[in-house]
């Protein structure tokens with residue numbers, strides 16, 4: 001590839017991708033489906049991942065009517081993806097998931113589903129259900145991987161090995177279900193090469209999308225006890241460089257769902273610079289411009 005086809009943003013951002021796919025603006029409704037997490041209730045582990053807030057990484061989530069009311073003020077013409085975000089959104093019997101997804105899709109302005117989960121919560125009946133809904137609506141599944149490295153996996157208390165992620169990717173791909181992988185950059189003990197190799201591992205499998213974000217230290221997460229002595233954080237410049245380097249090696253058709261975190265201000269301890277999301281995104285644009293590069297440039 002020798003030209004930037006993404007316009008001013010330099011990467012394949014999911015917002016414009018959805019607009020082109022649907023012919024209109026599509027906005028995500030962040031929903032709390034009332035799930036818990038096997039990494040909190042003792043099934044896979046206890047205490048949760050060390051970076052995870054008590055809301056299960058869904059601090060802004062609510063119900064469909066609440067979220068529609070909120071978002072329609074800003075985007076009165078938009079349609080929606082119902083995004084089940086809090087905790088582990090396939091951690092229930094298939095029939096409960098069916099009822100929840102049917103309810104979401106019954107809203108005339110809901111154009112599809114996004115379902116965030118753990119790769120170890122995709123048993124056959126759930127995979128088959130996802131396959132069924134994939135036939136009748138627009139759908140993607142989000143997988144919280146964060147890192148491919150085993151020492152980090154143990155340190156962050158993720159409580160499943162990499163093979164489980166590989167199996168989930170295989171099974172979803174076999175059924176034609178889109179998936180998006182989450183990675184966290186700046187986890188304790190990881191250097192730049194570790195983070196780049198996690199990103200390479202994920203993008204080489206050609207996911208529908210990736211979500212990258214800087215590690216946040218939140219007031220109610222176990223990581224707070226490690227900060228700052230055992231949890232040094234990257235500066236904005238280091239983060240921007242890393243993001244550009246990763247995206248240059250990411251295939252151009254992989255959609256980019258996030259490059260910054262969205263921690264609620266009152267809960268965030270550090271890094272301070274993540275509070276200004278626009279400044280982070282701007283700095284990434286500026287760095288791409290300075291380099292004269294874009295997503296996939298280095299492939």
Ligand code: SF4
Pocket residue numbers: 037038039040047048049052053056057086087088118144
């Ligand atoms: S990050 Fe996900 S898997 Fe980990 S504790 Fe939070 S909700 Fe559970």
